[in-house]
Amino acid sequence: MKKTELKVNMHCNKCSAQVLKAVTAVRGIDQVSVDRENDTVTVLGDADPVMVASRIRKVGKVAEIISVGAPKPPEKK
Numbered sequence: 001m002k003k004t005e006l007k008v009n010m011h012c013n014k015c016s017a018q019v020l021k022a023v024t025a026v027r028g029i030d031q032v033s034v035d036r037e038n039d040t041v042t043v044l045g046d047a048d049p050v051m052v053a054s055r056i057r058k059v060g061k062v063a064e065i066i067s068v069g070a071p072k073p074p075e076k077k
Helices: 013-024 049-058
Strands: 002-008 029-035 040-045 063-069
Touching (some): 002 049, 013 049
């Protein structure tokens, strides 16, 4: 599993809903979170980061891959 962060230009709730719908259509995604304040989309799963960015671009949004890597392990208490 890998964590992919993308910078996506989103202005409103409709924009973030379109991006979320486009990203969830990609196979291999376990979790998606959209942060409209920072204009970022975080994807957890085995999906190809380029494919995720491509799906966002098909909706008409500009998507830039910020980082790809392993997610942080949960903190042990």
